[in-house]
Amino acid sequence: MKRREFIGTLTALAVSPHISTTDPLVYSFTKGRAVQAGRIKLEIPPLAENGHSVAMTVTVDSPMTPSEHVRAVHLIAEKNPVRDMAVFYLGAHCPRAEVSSRIRLNGSQQVVAIAELSDGSFWSDAAYVEVREAACTDGG
Amino acid sequence: MKLIFLFVVLFSGAALAQNRSGLEFASEEVRRLQASDAENPGMLWVDQGAKLFAQKCASCHVSMKGVATRYPAVENGRIVTLEAKVRHKEAFAYESDELLALTAYIANQSRGMPIKVNPPAEKLDIGRKAYYSRRGQMNLACAHCHEQNWGKHLGAETLSQGQPNGYPAYRLEWQKMGSLERRIRACMFGLHAELPPYGSDTMLELELFLVWRANGLPIETPAVRR
Amino acid sequence: MALARIDLPQEARRGELVEVRIVIQHPMETGFRRAPQGERVPRNAIHSLVCRYLGIEVFRATLSTGIAANPFLRFFLRATESAELDFWWLDDDEVQGSAKARLNVT
Numbered sequence A: 001m002k003r004r005e006f007i008g009t010l011t012a013l014a015v016s017p018h019i020s021t022t023d024p025l026v027y028s029f030t031k032g033r034a035v036q037a038g039r040i041k042l043e044i045p046p047l048a049e050n051g052h053s054v055a056m057t058v059t060v061d062s063p064m065t066p067s068e069h070v071r072a073v074h075l076i077a078e079k080n081p082v083r084d085m086a087v088f089y090l091g092a093h094c095p096r097a098e099v100s101s102r103i104r105l106n107g108s109q110q111v112v113a114i115a116e117l118s119d120g121s122f123w124s125d126a127a128y129v130e131v132r133e134a135a136c137t138d139g140g
Numbered sequence B: 001m002k003l004i005f006l007f008v009v010l011f012s013g014a015a016l017a018q019n020r021s022g023l024e025f026a027s028e029e030v031r032r033l034q035a036s037d038a039e040n041p042g043m044l045w046v047d048q049g050a051k052l053f054a055q056k057c058a059s060c061h062v063s064m065k066g067v068a069t070r071y072p073a074v075e076n077g078r079i080v081t082l083e084a085k086v087r088h089k090e091a092f093a094y095e096s097d098e099l100l101a102l103t104a105y106i107a108n109q110s111r112g113m114p115i116k117v118n119p120p121a122e123k124l125d126i127g128r129k130a131y132y133s134r135r136g137q138m139n140l141a142c143a144h145c146h147e148q149n150w151g152k153h154l155g156a157e158t159l160s161q162g163q164p165n166g167y168p169a170y171r172l173e174w175q176k177m178g179s180l181e182r183r184i185r186a187c188m189f190g191l192h193a194e195l196p197p198y199g200s201d202t203m204l205e206l207e208l209f210l211v212w213r214a215n216g217l218p219i220e221t222p223a224v225r226r
Numbered sequence C: 001m002a003l004a005r006i007d008l009p010q011e012a013r014r015g016e017l018v019e020v021r022i023v024i025q026h027p028m029e030t031g032f033r034r035a036p037q038g039e040r041v042p043r044n045a046i047h048s049l050v051c052r053y054l055g056i057e058v059f060r061a062t063l064s065t066g067i068a069a070n071p072f073l074r075f076f077l078r079a080t081e082s083a084e085l086d087f088w089w090l091d092d093d094e095v096q097g098s099a100k101a102r103l104n105v106t
Helices: A003-012 A024-030 B002-011 B028-035 B042-056 B082-086 B097-108 B121-132 B142-146 B180-190 B201-213
Strands: A035-037 A040-043 A054-060 A070-077 A084-089 A098-103 A109-117 A122-131 B073-075 B078-080 B169-171 B176-178 B223-225 C004-007 C017-024 C046-053 C056-063 C072-078 C083-091 C096-103
Touching: A024 A070, A024 A109, A040 A109, A040 A122, A054 A070, A054 A109, A054 A122, A054 B028, A070 A098, A084 A098, B028 B223, B042 B097, B042 B169, B042 B176, B042 C004, B042 C017, B078 B201, B082 B097, B097 B176, B121 B142, B121 B201, B180 B201, C004 C083, C004 C096, C017 C046, C017 C083, C017 C096, C046 C072, C056 C072
Parallel strands: A035 A122, B169 B223
Antiparallel strands: A040 A054, A054 A098, A070 A084, A070 A109, A084 C056, A098 C072, A109 A122, B073 B078, B169 B176, C004 C017, C017 C072, C046 C056, C046 C083, C083 C096
């Protein structure tokens, strides 16, 4: 194994406290590069009355200049049947790395946001959301 | 029979000391969504309704302001809902996006205005009786939750008074807009009771009573509910 | 054609940060829901969305079923000239949608 590959493997083992870098979904865009905690903030209310629609805002601390900006933000659910939720592509033209949306959560779980910066580095944050069930069945 | 009579006597007239909108019992997320026209998904149906109204209704009807506050109404001895009036020209299917959009648009034109239905007293009798009658496998009446126990918890939810002033509403559980009749059926389903068909006499009588009970509450359409 | 509601400030000064909000009418069907008769409702969600302003892609998103029905997005752009914001999206059924809104820049 070449030294570069070896070092690459070592960095891959640098674990983000939020999600494993060998998680196939994470690996698909990080290609094994390190994911560190910080720079990105994921805001979701800790208690959601209903899993169908939960407010989410993700903000990345970045000057957003042509030389230093956020390329993309990946949103991953821990326990949804389809774990990849969204990728927001920002780029140099975006003046502020802040995106809001509404997500669906299939039960209480952790949501992870990973920012990809223009220098190729990856940063993560996570939020745990307690999702309540409806009191009565609806049946349409 | 005697028990129902006693119930009705005790609770006829204004049974609630004060009418409270479902918004008061809603979570912060739901309240936030309803407060913002830019974010309230129900506004999509209101927009669609505005377009449909311009296309199909504007040739005869001008302003719909205040109209929704008077429905359901009693015309020629029959209970008539807003849905029924909208369907007079074109029979849109119940719960179709078109019907929801038009009724949402019309009700939205009365947003903030208090409900003011004034049916003949005897027309309320059947609906009122239905409201206080036990039904379904759960063997509960509407009044058990929404009159005797509003404000208390059922599971993780807070029971509301079951007020209809925000309908058609965007319900998170449905992930779309829905009518009051749909909501009533959903409640009945929760009780494991028979679901009254859309537009049926049972439904109309209950609707009339529910809206009359809500007199004074401002229309909130498009409301957001869980 | 899916309806959308775009929210922009009435007007913005050149160089100012502008908050853009859009809600799109779309069920974002997960593929896990069952219809009244019991059959599965097939997956159909908006998977690609692009916003262009003055010929530049100012926002792009890959969405999935984890985004709530009637998807809502809020992002920022910098006002340069009066022009239209052009939204385009595509769902799993290969149905396109689009919406425009004018940004007035003083």
